[in-house]
Amino acid sequence: MIALVDCNNFYVSCERLFNPSLENQPCIVASNNDGMAIARSNEVKALGIKMGTPIFMIQDLIKKHNIKIYSSNYTLYADVSSRVHNTLKQFTPNIEIYSIDECFLNFEGFHLIDFEKYIQDMRKFTIQATGIPVSVGVANTKTLAKLSNKIAKKNNGVLILKDDSDVKQALKDFDISDLWGIGRQYSKKLNGYGIKTALELRNCTDDFIKKHLSVVGLRLVKELRGEPCIGLEEVVPRKKGICTSRSFGKNVERYEELKEAVSTYAATVSGKLRKDNSCANLLTVFIHTNPFKEGIAQYSASKTVKLPVPTNNTTELIHHSLMALKIIFKNGYLYNKAGIIVTGIVPSDQIQTNMFDSTDREKLKKVDKVFDQLNKTWGRGTVRVASEGIVKKWSMKRGLLSPDYTSKWEDIITAKC
């Protein structure tokens, strides 16, 4: 059996931990710049305030009900999160940390005399040890565990779906839009076909699901039928992309201000890469105006550049992100957000650094120059720099690469004809 443990109103619960007077008081944790509600206490949920509601739109309610607003403090939440996860590890070592406030636990092979009591005790102990209220859903697939957790949250905090009749009972009145993997677009589409409950979705044919929801949806439906398709990821995989972005909370018009923002994001990203022992091959810079604001000229642009060598070097990343920014920046717009995404991530220890030092810009310039020449001279073929480095591909005519030329640059170029 698989359990999903989810912390209730996690960020709000964390704030309450350090400020017990907030108990039973309506309370919201707000995003960056106090822009919108990203966590709500039960009292706030009862007022009908939705996740993601802009704070300025609910000022009246905030005054009327004396709702407390807190700015988010992710360092604190991450700390509390690891305390919760470590507590749960005492009940099974087989654990996937799914998000800051959720984890999957695997109890396969456990010979427990009273499984339900074990789960109940685990919940009670966790709440007692960490001060964070949690709910537990148990079933034999991850999707069903998520679903049963949602139901548990509204009831006694624990729900175990023991067999298929339990599952059917749970699916019967469960709205598809609350399913894990069904978002706005898919539920709208499915509603159009008259499918509203999880049970109705489960009864659809595989072909229908695959056609409209792709293979991802098919996995979801199979899991609803009790067939495990999504495994537990107990080892944290290396990130495939790393992003740092911010909304400004005001209008930014000047290039200098964007430059300042983008260069600090690049520095942050390089730190994140180093922390993961990773290097990136590609860097994307994006900027855009405020899409919510009507009546202003909208502009959105991004530029992806290939880094000369895979790197996590701050200076390199700042340099290339500012080059990209220069290309996409246009005067006369009111920007409200910018960010950097790095992709093509590889482990640092696989980078060949003996070819040349990535911080040596003069050498890199030389390499670029050679490539430019090759590119102008020949039409087809492939050239790589730093043989393992996946650096630059060129086309040139077969068999025409001059031996003199390669020997001259043999330490930095390998050519394949």
Add this chain to the structure above:
DNA sequence: TCTGGGGTCCTAGGACCC
């Protein structure tokens, strides 16, 4: 004039999650 088949890689866009 006729013009293969099997594969990879890359990119853009769209859906989803917390």
Add this chain to the structure above:
DNA sequence: TCTGGGGTCCTAGGACCC
């Protein structure tokens, strides 16, 4: 006046390779 900041995966199409 003020609307988050991270991530994942899939699909389709084009370039290119042998």
